[in-house]
Amino acid sequence: MLQFICPPMPHYIVCGEDTYPVGGKHPNRSNIxxxxxxxVTRGCLYLEENGVTYTVPANHYLILLPDQTHNTLQACRDQSHFYWLHFQTLGLWYETDNPQPVALEAEKLQYERIAYFSSYLTRTGHLKDPEIVYAQLKQLLLLQGxxxxLSQWKQQQLFHDLLLHLREDDGLPMNQPHxxxxxxxxxxxxxxxxxAISYKELSEELHFHSNYIALCMKExxxxxxxxxxxxxxxxxxxLLLIHTDDPISKIxxxxxxxxxxxxxxxxNKHVGCTPKAFRMQYRSK
Incomplete structure (x- = not known):
């Protein structure tokens, strides 16, 4: 599974399509x-990445990593058609079997304008609604012309919709109980x-022991x-201190x-100043 720390979101670069005849091979590449x-829409691709083999039949997908070596395991047995799409991220990403938490900021931010979150994708999977994904890819190809x-903006939107569709298809990471x-x-x-929320109330709502819930959230x-x-x-x-004049006691x-x-x-402990001092930073003098 791939875990991306967002923002920034992964960004689309380019896509295309290809058809290999019987005996055709995907090119061997390294550190692209x-x-x-x-x-893959038809036929099957047989690939290897750093000793791990992948068979990608019709209506399945595979994500190859940017810093690895990719080889053809064997030639196509049937005529095989597939779409390919290159993307990258300027943010952090990991390959992991155990999703890592987004680290809490070490610095005391005055007003946290960016909310970080994790986005997950499995390396390989089956497309439940392949025609929807293929339609998105065809639209991406048209926009490249x-x-x-504006067309570049639309490409990024389509790409994110496609990634969301893949995530919904693979069901991750919600298939992991914790x-x-x-x-x-x-x-x-x-x-x-x-x-006022108690651990008892949280436990009754989720039907799990409070200690288990705490362990899951920590993870x-x-x-x-x-x-x-x-x-x-x-x-x-x-937000209320900045955007309202409500008394601090009411907030x-x-x-x-x-x-x-x-x-x-x-x-004071988490922000490093009083609520009043925080409010005054954003008021005109």
Missing amino acids: GVFDLLL EPSS LRVAEQSAAFLRTHYKE AFGCTPLEYVTKYRLEQAK ADETGFGSFPYFIRCF
Whole structure:
């Protein structure tokens, strides 16, 4: 499985299509510097990447890595048609069997304008709705003939739709129980952050022991449920401090902190200043 830390999102470079006759072979290459997505519509490709073999039949796909060596394992037995698509990312990416949490920022950001998240893709898989994916690829090919900034924008949109479709097809990472529990827990905390949430209530909602939920969130997000909801409450409080003139005591109550002194302590600890000082940074003098 591939894990991409976003933003930035992976970006589309170029795509094409090819047909190999019986006996045809995919070219051997090494360190091409881009991800190579192969989607077979007819026939079969037989490939090898650093000693790992892949058989890619019709309506299946394979992603070859940018920093590895790719060889043909054997020639095509039948006439084989496939689309190929090159993409890359300027962000962090990993090949892993165990998704890594997005590390919490070491610095104390005043106003967190960017929310980082992980995007997952399996290296190889079956297309449940191949005609939808092939239609997207055909549209990408048509747009390549239009050298304009608008067509380039549309290409990136189509590419992200295609990646989302692949992710929905492979079902990852939600087929991993601990990630599913962590996502469900995070969604519940974001929905009910204004309320006083106990571990008992979280356990009853998800039907898992609170210790297991905490372990799942630590694995997926690198923090406990309490740390997660505190961080989320602080971000909501920052928005209210910047965009409203509400009293700070009211903001503390509306974001689920309950106690005004507790809100002040949390804000000081995690942001490095008082709520009032934070608000004044964004007010005209």
